[in-house]
Amino acid sequence: MLPKLILSLLLSPLQYCLLTVASDPDPVQDYCIPNPRFNPNIIRTHKLLSSILPCKNASEVTAHDFVFSGMKNFVPNFSDTGLSTISVSPTLFPGLNTLGMSFSRAELDVGGINPPHFHPRATEIAFLVKGSIYSGFVDSSNRVFAKVIQAGEVTVYPRGLVHFQMNVGDKPAMIFGSFNSQNPGIQKIPAAVFGSGIEEELLEKAFGMSSRQIGLMRKRFEPKKAK
Ligand SMILES: *[C@@H]1O[C@H](CO)[C@@H](O)[C@H](O)[C@H]1NC(C)=O
Numbered sequence: 001m002l003p004k005l006i007l008s009l010l011l012s013p014l015q016y017c018l019l020t021v022a023s024d025p026d027p028v029q030d031y032c033i034p035n036p037r038f039n040p041n042i043i044r045t046h047k048l049l050s051s052i053l054p055c056k057n058a059s060e061v062t063a064h065d066f067v068f069s070g071m072k073n074f075v076p077n078f079s080d081t082g083l084s085t086i087s088v089s090p091t092l093f094p095g096l097n098t099l100g101m102s103f104s105r106a107e108l109d110v111g112g113i114n115p116p117h118f119h120p121r122a123t124e125i126a127f128l129v130k131g132s133i134y135s136g137f138v139d140s141s142n143r144v145f146a147k148v149i150q151a152g153e154v155t156v157y158p159r160g161l162v163h164f165q166m167n168v169g170d171k172p173a174m175i176f177g178s179f180n181s182q183n184p185g186i187q188k189i190p191a192a193v194f195g196s197g198i199e200e201e202l203l204e205k206a207f208g209m210s211s212r213q214i215g216l217m218r219k220r221f222e223p224k225k226a227k
């Protein structure tokens, strides 16, 4: 008991420090277009490594490196919850590397939802371009802040807090989201809980559900097997 207490006292200032530096590192140069000779997947998987990825020689950088055109011809391909998104991160738009920001465009079909999820490394500011959505987030005391917003309105989802959207209008909705991290990360609550392989007994006890009910949830949220 006592050693545990001492350990937690020793660790708590450390945790505080880790929290206060938990954002993208400051750039140490104007930009760093990753050198295509190195594997671009490193950007996706290693947030910190991304800032020390070898950059393209500045003499080879052009205006094209700072323009992403892939959103122009974006055709929504709705998921079974009626959501279609494109995440403009350095993986798609290498010019963003080291700049501490990223972007997304989401389309919601009529009645479609963006299920409860959160971004561990970024606050999101979202602009509703088209349509009408029920949108909100839940704070760490489980208070929900949600309302219907209309095209032209801007909302914000604080970093690490669960948030959600549902199209309540009669035509598809379009949302632009901007993140203060080049790699915000996303954790979808249903898939994290029921699709990750947590022991069934624990889920039954946590949710007061029967084995059959858990089975149904698992079937719905387990990752689709690659064919
Ligand atoms: C970058 O390119 C310039 C011009 O071609 C060249 O002089 C310089 O040596 C290069 N730098 C590196 C680190 O390769």
Ligand SMILES: *[C@@H]1O[C@H](CO)[C@@H](O)[C@H](O)[C@H]1NC(C)=O
Binding pocket: 077, 079
């Ligand atoms: C749409 O999404 C489905 C599954 O998410 C995928 O199998 C399909 O290839 C996608 N279609 C297009 C045109 O991207």
